[in-house]
Amino acid sequence: MTGLGTYLRFEVLRLMRNFRYLAITVGFPVVFYILFLHDEHPATRIAGTTWRTYFMVSMASFGAMVAALNAGGTRLAAERASGWTRQLRVTPLPGWSYVSTKVVASVVVVLPVVCVVELTAWLLAGVRLGIGTWAALTAVLWVSAVPFAALGVLVGFVASSETAYPLVTALMFLLSFFGGLFSPVKALPAVLRHIATFLPSYRHAALGWKLVAGHAPGLADAGALVAYAAVFGLAVIWRHRVEECRAFA
Amino acid sequence: MSRSSHDELAGTTTVDQPHALRFAGVVRRYRSLVALDHLDFQVGRGETLALLGPNGAGKSTAIAILLGLQRPQSGTVSVLGTDPRSAMASGKVGAMLQVGGGSGLPHGVKVGDLVAMTTRLYRRPAPVARTLERAGLTDLADRQAQRLSGGQAQRVRFALAIAGDPELLFLDEPTIAMDVEGRRSFWSMMRCFAGEGRTVLFATHHLDEAEAVADRIVILRKGRVVANGAASAIKAAVPTRRLRFALDGADLGCLRALDGVDAAAVHGTDVVLDSFDADATVRALVQTGVTFSDIEVTGADLEQAFVALTGDLAEVQTVDEAVAPQASGSHAGAAA
Numbered sequence: 001m002t003g004l005g006t007y008l009r010f011e012v013l014r015l016m017r018n019f020r021y022l023a024i025t026v027g028f029p030v031v032f033y034i035l036f037l038h039d040e041h042p043a044t045r046i047a048g049t050t051w052r053t054y055f056m057v058s059m060a061s062f063g064a065m066v067a068a069l070n071a072g073g074t075r076l077a078a079e080r081a082s083g084w085t086r087q088l089r090v091t092p093l094p095g096w097s098y099v100s101t102k103v104v105a106s107v108v109v110v111l112p113v114v115c116v117v118e119l120t121a122w123l124l125a126g127v128r129l130g131i132g133t134w135a136a137l138t139a140v141l142w143v144s145a146v147p148f149a150a151l152g153v154l155v156g157f158v159a160s161s162e163t164a165y166p167l168v169t170a171l172m173f174l175l176s177f178f179g180g181l182f183s184p185v186k187a188l189p190a191v192l193r194h195i196a197t198f199l200p201s202y203r204h205a206a207l208g209w210k211l212v213a214g215h216a217p218g219l220a221d222a223g224a225l226v227a228y229a230a231v232f233g234l235a236v237i238w239r240h241r242v243e244e245c246r247a248f249a
Numbered sequence: 250m251s252r253s254s255h256d257e258l259a260g261t262t263t264v265d266q267p268h269a270l271r272f273a274g275v276v277r278r279y280r281s282l283v284a285l286d287h288l289d290f291q292v293g294r295g296e297t298l299a300l301l302g303p304n305g306a307g308k309s310t311a312i313a314i315l316l317g318l319q320r321p322q323s324g325t326v327s328v329l330g331t332d333p334r335s336a337m338a339s340g341k342v343g344a345m346l347q348v349g350g351g352s353g354l355p356h357g358v359k360v361g362d363l364v365a366m367t368t369r370l371y372r373r374p375a376p377v378a379r380t381l382e383r384a385g386l387t388d389l390a391d392r393q394a395q396r397l398s399g400g401q402a403q404r405v406r407f408a409l410a411i412a413g414d415p416e417l418l419f420l421d422e423p424t425i426a427m428d429v430e431g432r433r434s435f436w437s438m439m440r441c442f443a444g445e446g447r448t449v450l451f452a453t454h455h456l457d458e459a460e461a462v463a464d465r466i467v468i469l470r471k472g473r474v475v476a477n478g479a480a481s482a483i484k485a486a487v488p489t490r491r492l493r494f495a496l497d498g499a500d501l502g503c504l505r506a507l508d509g510v511d512a513a514a515v516h517g518t519d520v521v522l523d524s525f526d527a528d529a530t531v532r533a534l535v536q537t538g539v540t541f542s543d544i545e546v547t548g549a550d551l552e553q554a555f556v557a558l559t560g561d562l563a564e565v566q567t568v569d570e571a572v573a574p575q576a577s578g579s580h581a582g583a584a585a
């Protein structure tokens with residue numbers, strides 16, 4: 001157990017000291033939020049709330065996804081290539097804990113990203129919510145980022161160190177665009193609207209959209225995210241097994 | 250009650266076993282390829298053992314099994330009186346593996362922090378400062394792990410291997426890609442560490458390292474032990490002798506045809522013959538009537554012994570071509 005805690009702390013610290021990682025994960029959603037803000041009248045309403053609040057949720061969700069996907073994907077692929085994962089296997093740290101630590105660390109780093117986007121909206125766009133709503137929104141967007149964390153780790157196992165970064169970037173933009181994070185799902189053509197409901201990115205943001213509109217988060221959204229987490233998680237376990245059994249050297 | 254005390258006794262016996270690790274009839278196959286073919290050998294506590302063998306002889310597979318990274322199809326392996334996985338989990342085993350092209354280290358962390366983190370994974374580790382000192386890293390503790398030279402990264406991996414203060418240390422080709430000075434300083438660090446009563450098993454392609462560092466050498470060929478003993482004993486056991494003499498206008502073809510010769514090389518008037526029956530070769534040489542001079546017969550060096558023990562006949566016959574640089578050539582060089 002102490003080994004697990006030690007390694008988790010190590011992973012999170014390393015992520016938090018990585019300037020490029022922070023610039024991408026925090027910078028993208030904040031910059032997009034500020035850019036899109038200018039185009040809209042403050043009074044514009046959508047889905048039972050102001051557009052500014054709605055889009056804050058979209059960008060917090062986007063940031064959560066970017067943070068979780070990048071934390072696992074590119075770095076895990078690089079560590080597999082460099083031999084670090086093999087070095088860890090000859091320590092008393094159990095093999096499964098390296099993988100689970102990666103997923104947990106990827107979830108941990110989502111929290112600051114969500115908070116920074118919320119703070120930006122509060123400061124620059126005058127978004128005001130009740131303290132309970134802020135807390136619930138933050139907690140929901142944070143915890144429900146688990147499927148993205150698992151997906152990132154899965155990419156890290158499947159991709160090579162060269163292909164991981166483009167793959168993560170492609171996933172990031174496909175999921176965010178088709179999930180309605182950049183333009184509201186209602187503005188999309190019918191086919192795309194239908195596709196969106198199958199994406200974890202849409203389900204993740206939908207939890208937040210409903211919250212800020214004063215509704216309880218949807219069970220269907222939560223259920224879909226749990227299902228995604230389970231599928232990606234099982235795939236990670238499977239890939240990890242394959243890797244462990246693979247011929248050595 | 251009597252039963253439990255009996256169990257305790259049995260446990261004590263296991264701990265007091267004189268060997269640190271033991272292979273007994275270990276077989277490991279990869280589909281049709283047999284990597285380990287009834288491998289049998291043991292390493293005593295406190296012993297430093299070199300594992301030699303050509304590529305594909307089973308060295309890395311043997312180490313992977315000792316670390317619990319692979320399981321044998323049959324046979325038993327014991328490490329520190331238990332199975333490999335339990336030994337690894339107990340934190341009494343350290344290892345430095347081959348890492349292929351990479352540095353083997355993660356990015357975004359200082360050397361000192363990396364060693365400190367690894368240290369915390371062990372139950373009874375050495376102090377971090379001690380580990381850094383042993384690996385010659387005290388001055389590099391604040392350096393980022395990705396900004397290290399190859400030799401420095403190798404030292405960090407050595408530090409990670411010894412961070413847990415292991416009783417038993419495995420090193421799989423630890424000096425691969427190191428320059429001469431790096432190798433020298435690495436082995437002096439290693440000897441200090443091994444000198445504290447620890448058991449060390451290392452695989453290498455550098456026969457000089459094996460001879461200089463190891464108490465005992467095990468040579469593998471096609472997954473079996475073909476030699477097991479001190480370097481001097483292995484050399485003595487091999488009939489190969491090296492004959493040197495001077496001869497004008499030497500004919501390489503004729504020299505190769507002499508009784509007992511398995512390799513010949515000519516440099517100007519200097520002739521070098523490797524023979525597995527020196528007496529017969531000298532008699533045959535005299536019978537040819539050539540006027541050779543300054544003949545000298547020496548015993549096999551470890552490299553010749555290695556070639557004699559591990560080479561196929563075809564490989565042995567290419568030995569004299571090693572005078573010219575050779576592309577393949579893990580066995581080449583006996584005539585150098």
